[in-house]
Amino acid sequence: MDHFLYKNGSLHAEDVALSEIAASVGTPFYCYSSATLARHYQLFKEALDPLPNMVCFAIKSLSNVAVLKLLGDLGAGMDVVSGGEYLRAKAAGVPGDRIVFSGVGKTRAEMRLALEGGIRQFNVESEPEMRALSDVAASMGVVAPITIRVNPDVDARTHEKIATGKSENKFGIPIARAREVYAEAARLPGLDVVGIDVHIGSQLVELEPFEQAYLKVADLTAVLRADGHNIRRLDLGGGLGIPYTRSNEAPPLPLDYGALIKRTVGHLGCEIEIEPGRLIAGNAGVLVSTVIYVKNGEGRDFLILDAAMNDLVRPSMYGAHHDIVAVQEPAAAAPSQGFDVVGPVCETGDTFAKARELPLLAEGDLVAFRSAGAYGAVMASEYNTRPLIPEVLVRDDHFAVIRARPSFDEILKRDNIPEWL
Ligand code: LLP
Numbered sequence: 445m446d447h448f449l450y451k452n453g454s455l456h457a458e459d460v461a462l463s464e465i466a467a468s469v470g471t472p473f474y475c476y477s478s479a480t481l482a483r484h485y486q487l488f489k490e491a492l493d494p495l496p497n498m499v500c501f502a503i504k505s506l507s508n509v510a511v512l513k514l515l516g517d518l519g520a521g522m523d524v525v526s527g528g529e530y531l532r533a534k535a536a537g538v539p540g541d542r543i544v545f546s547g548v549g550k551t552r553a554e555m556r557l558a559l560e561g562g563i564r565q566f567n568v569e570s571e572p573e574m575r576a577l578s579d580v581a582a583s584m585g586v587v588a589p590i591t592i593r594v595n596p597d598v599d600a601r602t603h604e605k606i607a608t609g610k611s612e613n614k615f616g617i618p619i620a621r622a623r624e625v626y627a628e629a630a631r632l633p634g635l636d637v638v639g640i641d642v643h644i645g646s647q648l649v650e651l652e653p654f655e656q657a658y659l660k661v662a663d664l665t666a667v668l669r670a671d672g673h674n675i676r677r678l679d680l681g682g683g684l685g686i687p688y689t690r691s692n693e694a695p696p697l698p699l700d701y702g703a704l705i706k707r708t709v710g711h712l713g714c715e716i717e718i719e720p721g722r723l724i725a726g727n728a729g730v731l732v733s734t735v736i737y738v739k740n741g742e743g744r745d746f747l748i749l750d751a752a753m754n755d756l757v758r759p760s761m762y763g764a765h766h767d768i769v770a771v772q773e774p775a776a777a778a779p780s781q782g783f784d785v786v787g788p789v790c791e792t793g794d795t796f797a798k799a800r801e802l803p804l805l806a807e808g809d810l811v812a813f814r815s816a817g818a819y820g821a822v823m824a825s826e827y828n829t830r831p832l833i834p835e836v837l838v839r840d841d842h843f844a845v846i847r848a849r850p851s852f853d854e855i856l857k858r859d860n861i862p863e864w865l
Pocket of ligand 1: 547
């Protein structure tokens, strides 16, 4: 459920008309609903309670500091994958003991940053990383809490670019080698082994792969405890999928996912962490854009928008589907036609949709891409020197620009012409 609905014939975010925001900030822009973000976070909390748990929002999906503050104020933890994301979490007021640090390539500088600022745990992904972290922590006279990410060799049955739990992926250590790696970790002076971490992929639309992975983690917990490790925390990753099309079969709900967690690992007495990103942010955001031209091509009509692949890369990168709707609600019996929906960027890949059935849109009309809150703004670039587009947050009947559109001056100032040119 989200809070983007037609009211009085016009698409609203909560109680604010998207057309009003467009008139104020210009298009294209991202718009997020506070109520949807909060609700999705609460759904995960309710699904895990009464197990001791922490829902750590995967910042990579939507990293605006205002959004992080909104979730952090509700009690959310944060899952970060870089020093930059760590600093975003801190800037949002999230204490270090609610921040987990994931990622295969943490640098020593990033480790130091997190150890200085406070960290709940590092999710370590390899033996070299484990040794580096122990060195860094020992050199600072502290001990780093860690889990080790195991790769359970489970097929997440999702897009190959976002599956992470197969043995051929770069993530984690093979679960078959876990005992020896944990044994070494326990011997390293700068580490405190607190638990196990697993994440098998993103946009999972069935629960079975999670079940396979979590059962393996439950078995491993028993084995590692028998080896003498004090396994007291399980980080089960993110990955629960969202409906991108209204016709699609609905993916499992957080409540069912929570029940699965309770069934597979709930009896172990461990604190449970999860790292959802997409399910919290995805349907909490839309991308609003204006039709620049309607161009009649050979056997097809192009809807040329002012948004492009640099603003929302998912369709061209993964062939992802985003529903596109007219901001002014079309009449029930209004005629429609198939459009190829494209942006102004100079490559054919800048195509959002082909032969998409839409109302008869015209120059100047507003459209909204649904489900664009996660992996939208965060993956944007300035390709074609198109400024990063603004982000707007709505709460009830008011909105604020939470990231402004940079001016061309600001963009050009970042480049430097050396004096010897
Ligand atoms: N934890 C870890 C260790 C991750 O790598 C990820 C996502 C998450 C949590 C959050 O997963 P989520 O709940 O959002 O599925 N850019 C792609 C998605 C990449 C996901 C990367 N890792 C897309 O646009 O579909």
